[in-house]
Amino acid sequence: MTEEIITTGERRELISFRVGDQEYCVDIMAVREIRGWSPATTLPQSPGYMRGVINLRGAVLPIMDLACRLGMPMVEPTVRSVFIVVKAGDRMIGMLVDAVSDILSITDDLVQPTPDLACDMVRSFIRGIISIDGRMISEISLDRLLPEREALAA
Amino acid sequence: MDELEAIKVTFFQECEELLADLEGGLLAMQDGNDDGDTVNAVFRAVHSIKGGAGAFGLEPLVRFAHVFETLLDAVRSNEVPATPDLVVTLLRASDVLADHVSSARGLGDVDEAVSASMAAELKACTDPNAAPAPAAAPVVVEAAAAPVIEAAPALIGADDALDDDDLGFDFQPMTITIDEQAADVAAAAGNVWTVSIRPKSDLYRKANETALLLRELARLGPIQATLDASALPPLEFLDAEAAYATWTVRLETDEDENAIREVFEFVDGDCDLEITRGEAVAPDAALAALLAGDAPAPAPAPVVEAFEPAPVVVEAAPEPAPAPVAAAPVVAASAPVAAPTPAAAAKTQQIEVPGPGQSVIRVDPERIDRLIDLVGELVINQAMLAQRVGEYGIAPSSNLAMGLDELEQLTREIQDSVMAIRAQPVKSVFQRMPRLVREVASMTGKQARLVMDGENTEVDKTVIERLADPITHMLRNAIDHGLESPEERKAAGKNPEGVVRLAALHRSGRIVIEVQDDGKGINRERVHSIAVKKGLISPELQLTDEEIDNLIFLPGFSTADKISDVSGRGVGMDVVKRSVQALGGRISITSRPGQGSTFSLSLPLTLAVLDGMVVDVAGETLVVPLAAIVESLRPKPEEVRPLGPVGAVLAVRDSFVPLIDVGLTLGYRDSSPPPTEGVVLLVEGEDGSRAALVADAIHGQRQVVIKSLEQNYQQVDGVAAATILGDGRVALILDVDAVISLRRREPPRPVEPTLIAAE
Numbered sequence: 019m020t021e022e023i024i025t026t027g028e029r030r031e032l033i034s035f036r037v038g039d040q041e042y043c044v045d046i047m048a049v050r051e052i053r054g055w056s057p058a059t060t061l062p063q064s065p066g067y068m069r070g071v072i073n074l075r076g077a078v079l080p081i082m083d084l085a086c087r088l089g090m091p092m093v094e095p096t097v098r099s100v101f102i103v104v105k106a107g108d109r110m111i112g113m114l115v116d117a118v119s120d121i122l123s124i125t126d127d128l129v130q131p132t133p134d135l136a137c138d139m140v141r142s143f144i145r146g147i148i149s150i151d152g153r154m155i156s157e158i159s160l161d162r163l164l165p166e167r168e169a170l171a172a
Numbered sequence: 173m174d175e176l177e178a179i180k181v182t183f184f185q186e187c188e189e190l191l192a193d194l195e196g197g198l199l200a201m202q203d204g205n206d207d208g209d210t211v212n213a214v215f216r217a218v219h220s221i222k223g224g225a226g227a228f229g230l231e232p233l234v235r236f237a238h239v240f241e242t243l244l245d246a247v248r249s250n251e252v253p254a255t256p257d258l259v260v261t262l263l264r265a266s267d268v269l270a271d272h273v274s275s276a277r278g279l280g281d282v283d284e285a286v287s288a289s290m291a292a293e294l295k296a297c298t299d300p301n302a303a304p305a306p307a308a309a310p311v312v313v314e315a316a317a318a319p320v321i322e323a324a325p326a327l328i329g330a331d332d333a334l335d336d337d338d339l340g341f342d343f344q345p346m347t348i349t350i351d352e353q354a355a356d357v358a359a360a361a362g363n364v365w366t367v368s369i370r371p372k373s374d375l376y377r378k379a380n381e382t383a384l385l386l387r388e389l390a391r392l393g394p395i396q397a398t399l400d401a402s403a404l405p406p407l408e409f410l411d412a413e414a415a416y417a418t419w420t421v422r423l424e425t426d427e428d429e430n431a432i433r434e435v436f437e438f439v440d441g442d443c444d445l446e447i448t449r450g451e452a453v454a455p456d457a458a459l460a461a462l463l464a465g466d467a468p469a470p471a472p473a474p475v476v477e478a479f480e481p482a483p484v485v486v487e488a489a490p491e492p493a494p495a496p497v498a499a500a501p502v503v504a505a506s507a508p509v510a511a512p513t514p515a516a517a518a519k520t521q522q523i524e525v526p527g528p529g530q531s532v533i534r535v536d537p538e539r540i541d542r543l544i545d546l547v548g549e550l551v552i553n554q555a556m557l558a559q560r561v562g563e564y565g566i567a568p569s570s571n572l573a574m575g576l577d578e579l580e581q582l583t584r585e586i587q588d589s590v591m592a593i594r595a596q597p598v599k600s601v602f603q604r605m606p607r608l609v610r611e612v613a614s615m616t617g618k619q620a621r622l623v624m625d626g627e628n629t630e631v632d633k634t635v636i637e638r639l640a641d642p643i644t645h646m647l648r649n650a651i652d653h654g655l656e657s658p659e660e661r662k663a664a665g666k667n668p669e670g671v672v673r674l675a676a677l678h679r680s681g682r683i684v685i686e687v688q689d690d691g692k693g694i695n696r697e698r699v700h701s702i703a704v705k706k707g708l709i710s711p712e713l714q715l716t717d718e719e720i721d722n723l724i725f726l727p728g729f730s731t732a733d734k735i736s737d738v739s740g741r742g743v744g745m746d747v748v749k750r751s752v753q754a755l756g757g758r759i760s761i762t763s764r765p766g767q768g769s770t771f772s773l774s775l776p777l778t779l780a781v782l783d784g785m786v787v788d789v790a791g792e793t794l795v796v797p798l799a800a801i802v803e804s805l806r807p808k809p810e811e812v813r814p815l816g817p818v819g820a821v822l823a824v825r826d827s828f829v830p831l832i833d834v835g836l837t838l839g840y841r842d843s844s845p846p847p848t849e850g851v852v853l854l855v856e857g858e859d860g861s862r863a864a865l866v867a868d869a870i871h872g873q874r875q876v877v878i879k880s881l882e883q884n885y886q887q888v889d890g891v892a893a894a895t896i897l898g899d900g901r902v903a904l905i906l907d908v909d910a911v912i913s914l915r916r917r918e919p920p921r922p923v924e925p926t927l928i929a930a931e
Contacts, residue, residue, distance in 0.1 A: 058794060059902040061881075062838035063889040069901045071881070071894060076549035078894045078902055080885040109884045164885075 106160040216340040375442035393425030555898035625675035632778030654689035786871040790835035
């Protein structure tokens with residue numbers, strides 16, 4: 019099930035970033051800040067893509083390894099790794115990515131529907147695909163990224 | 173519309189406070205404190221609720237409040253004596269009023285029958301003579317009859333609908349039975365009233381106007397106003413902001429006293445008001461004061477006019493009441509009469525409490541929470557800074573180090589003050605209890621009086637919200653199980669009315685709540701036999717009295733012979749104990765046969781910080797709540813005994829406690845090192861089960877600020893919450909119970925990357 023692509027002429031800005039050798043982006047309005055990597059406190063009983071939690075000015079912020087979440091192999095973060103703090107619903111989470119690359123300004127008609135992929139899971143995380151200057155950038159659907167609270171609160 | 177809704181929300185908030193005031197006032201009256209102020213406060217509370225409700229067209233509430241108010245008004249004017257029985261009735265009426273408020277709010281319904289009978293009872297109290305023949309009825313003035321300022325315009329409309337209302341209030345708008353009453357008084361005075369008005373300076377400060385009051389009075393009938401300016405000091409002593417004038421108004425009207433009083437509704441408390449039937453006692457003397465225009469008032473008068481509204485009023489008065497004014501004889505009698513009065517006037521002037529008084533700020537709790545978060549951050553930051561400076565080896569006597577010390581002290585003080593902002597008196601919980609006691613007592617057919625103590629004891633908001641349930645439960649228990657029936661009490665030589673005492677106090681950094689009854693105490697034999705019968709303890713076990721008393725906290729224990737509506741709701745004391753322990757608290761009971769029992773509940777003052785033991789487990793730093801730790805020890809090899817293929821137990825003074833490796837249970841490591849290399853924390857779970865948690869090292873004890881994991885993530889098994897340590901990193905706070913139960917689920921759940929798609 020892909021989300022409806024709304025074709026309005028309104029321009030949106032997106033922040034694009036690299037995960038492995040792929041490019042993804044999120045709506046800039048959801049981004050709160052971008053920070054350099056700092057070691058996280060491991061959370062027990064949690065899915066492997068949860069790197070743990072860090073202290074973000076007094077709030078406990080969970081860090082999600084985006085590569086791992088998208089089913090790619092987990093890579094140890096380097097000094098150049100960053101996490102993007104985004105607001106998804108009423109929660110704030112940090113997405114660990116390799117590097118932030120660009121700010122894109124697009125209209126929604128540039129967004130193409132996600133093609134049928136083998137992996138339904140990945141498809142459900144991707145809102146659509148944007149093609150700019152021969153690059154393929156996938157837009158992340160933030161509300162699908164975090165596990166449902168009820169589902170895991172065993 | 174939204175705006176109206178917002179105002180309505182405010183109204184209901186105020187109702188909460190007013191209902192609390194009402195109940196507080198009534199309780200004070202019950203304790204024999206029935207001075208005018210208390211009665212007035214009670215009256216005002218009901219009156220304000222009625223006024224607001226009228227504005228929103230909440231008719232059932234208005235109707236009930238009106239009946240209630242009428243009675244209170246009678247009490248206020250001493251027409252009905254405030255007997256203890258009456259106060260009890262009033263208290264019950266306040267409960268019904270609270271129900272009406274909740275119902276108007278859309279929470280719950282009013283028991284119409286109860287409400288109607290309560291209303292009838294109130295009416296009967298208001299006018300005892302009318303009671304036997306309800307048709308002959310209530311002393312209720314039809315608001316519409318007097319074109320009077322009424323706080324609630326809608327009320328007038330409401331009254332029209334009264335005849336056929338479904339509540340069974342027969343309050344037909346009838347113009348009052350003044351004539352009959354007047355007949356008693358002696359027809360001499362006819363329908364003449366004397367109203368004496370002495371405004372306080374507050375009246376003017378609140379932008380009220382005596383002229384308007386006089387004009388309203390004039391609508392009731394012809395008036396004759398005389399001004400007594402004798403209290404007016406010479407110009408050099410004149411306080412331009414103060415009020416000195418007194419009016420005496422002779423009013424001819426067919427309305428009754430209530431109608432006259434309603435004129436002064438808006439200035440209630442801001443002026444001394446005397447309404448008497450008949451002519452003023454010494455009209456001639458009163459004439460010392462003269463009507464406005466012609467007042468041969470001392471020289472200052474015209475000057476004052478420029479500053480103060482009071483004298484202006486005098487001029488305004490005649491306009492609306494053209495006719496009788498001229499009748500006021502212009503007598504220059506001021507001199508002789510004036511002499512005695514100034515002293516008296518000066519005296520009252522001093523007593524008058526000026527102005528704004530105590531002001532309270534309403535603040536969105538979220539803002540305070542944010543402030544507390546920030547201060548927590550400040551504390552952490554300060555600790556980090558101190559640590560860094562220490563690393564650079566700066567001398568403790570240097571300016572930098574001393575400045576840091578000061579910073580630390582300041583930070584602490586800020587933290588304390590901020591926490592104090594959020595601290596609230598337990599009153600907000602306590603004040604719900606009198607009603608509960610009344611209801612439970614009437615349900616169980618017992619007589620109970622609640623005595624409360626230490627209502628102003630302060631505790632953090634996070635704790636207060638969770639006090640209500642345990643207290644409710646303990647009180648129910650105390651009345652239902654603790655107190656005997658009135659007959660039994662009489663037989664035992666006690667006052668048939670049982671006393672339940674609810675007290676709050678601070679003790680060694682915790683809040684202690686005590687619920688004490690003077691009932692029969694715990695029947696230990698029966699408790700013991702029930703525990704044996706239910707298989708909770710073995711029959712041979714010899715228990716001390718104290719141990720038997722505490723059996724009631726065991727899960728599955730209920731001593732009630734019959735399941736009563738009150739405490740036999742399937743929730744036993746074990747639930748109370750568990751919920752208290754979940755807050756890091758303890759509950760205990762002491763009991764003396766024939767003299768009663770005392771439950772005592774001790775809780776931390778805040779749930780925002782916690783005392784914890786900082787430990788190392790597999791390279792991770794964890795915090796174990798201190799409340800759960802019984803002792804910590806380094807196990808000797810002979811104390812560790814293997815049990816089964818992987819398990820082991822620890823021998824602690826003749827008992828065996830299961831050893832739990834925290835690192836393994838939480839999935840930090842795959843195999844546990846020998847327990848003898850680590851440290852063991854002997855912990856007690858909420859259900860009383862013990863376990864020995866194995867950690868690698870202990871760092872020490874620390875007070876930590878609790879941070880929620882759920883806010884941005886979700887609950888994690890085995891972890892209660894998180895905190896931030898001095899190095900700025902997040903440390904997890906261990907959920908001891910969850911760790912124990914996790915361990916029971918053998919084998920430990922493997923931690924593997926699970927991919928959960930939202931679909």
